[in-house]
Amino acid sequence: MLRFERVGLRYADGPVLDDFDLAVAPGELVVLLGPSGCGKTTLLRLAARLAAPSTGRVVNRFARTAVVFQEPRLLPWWSALDNVAFALAARGVAPAERRARAAALLGRLGFSPADLRKRPAALSGGMQGRTAIARALVVEPDLVLMDEPFAALDVGLRRDLQDLVRGAVDRDGAAVLFVTHDVTEAVRLADRLVVLSRRPARVVHDVRTQPEASPAAIHRAAAALLDTPAVRAALLARHGEPGQPERPEIRPGRQPASAAPSWPAR
Numbered sequence: 001m002l003r004f005e006r007v008g009l010r011y012a013d014g015p016v017l018d019d020f021d022l023a024v025a026p027g028e029l030v031v032l033l034g035p036s037g038c039g040k041t042t043l044l045r046l047a048a049r050l051a052a053p054s055t056g057r058v059v060n061r062f063a064r065t066a067v068v069f070q071e072p073r074l075l076p077w078w079s080a081l082d083n084v085a086f087a088l089a090a091r092g093v094a095p096a097e098r099r100a101r102a103a104a105l106l107g108r109l110g111f112s113p114a115d116l117r118k119r120p121a122a123l124s125g126g127m128q129g130r131t132a133i134a135r136a137l138v139v140e141p142d143l144v145l146m147d148e149p150f151a152a153l154d155v156g157l158r159r160d161l162q163d164l165v166r167g168a169v170d171r172d173g174a175a176v177l178f179v180t181h182d183v184t185e186a187v188r189l190a191d192r193l194v195v196l197s198r199r200p201a202r203v204v205h206d207v208r209t210q211p212e213a214s215p216a217a218i219h220r221a222a223a224a225l226l227d228t229p230a231v232r233a234a235l236l237a238r239h240g241e242p243g244q245p246e247r248p249e250i251r252p253g254r255q256p257a258s259a260a261p262s263w264p265a266r
Ligand SMILES: Nc1ncnc2c1ncn2[C@@H]1O[C@H](COP(=O)(O)OP(=O)(O)OP(=O)(O)O)[C@@H](O)[C@H]1O
Pocket: 011, 012, 016, 034, 035, 036, 037, 038, 039, 040, 041, 042, 043, 199
């Protein structure tokens, strides 16, 4: 179980999270949707213990947490194979088995034997992304934190990798907390959809759902989601529109002229 309990996190320019609660159970794939800058990456960093909350607590009882960041973050002087195999070294797996497991997984992700030997600089962006995903999944994690992992990939590849992630949940019982801006990707993957408001992030919509398979069903489900008023308000409002949480409070007579609101008065 992963639990955010009344979590607050504040930077110099104000709170990113304030009294935030969310739980992720084993075997569920939770997709986080929310406007840019609302705090999605921050939540993943907290779950991975790469950041600490200012208030409240983050409880992560999973034994093996793996993270796929927005950028691949591969070690540039190592081959694709060694980048993936290295993740198993920390788990005490013997060198020959490390390389065999890494090669098998990269092979499933479309790497040829020659590709396995390439350093990241010689891999395409999509191949670097796949290497990072393989590095996360090779340890058979029970919690995978994924931050827009497929953003740079073409549609076919994206579908293969989405299936791989679903497999980790359906076959191995892993939990996944998955950040995306792509609503169709969200409805294709999710067991549960969580939509966040603008910063400081609040849960404005939290529903259990069935991962959708056919393109028609995916588009119907995505349209229905975007038709939900709270979701519309969170995802479709333009920055600076009235009623958004990041709108500064204006007190008549107390506001310096330079801080005059830029949105139209109502
Ligand atoms: N180290 C930091 N110092 C100060 N502010 C930060 C820091 N990290 C993130 N922020 C701010 O916290 C807010 C949330 O950032 P975060 O990266 O979690 O958003 P996000 O929802 O993942 O955005 P996106 O969808 O654009 O990736 C943003 O306003 C960001 O500028």
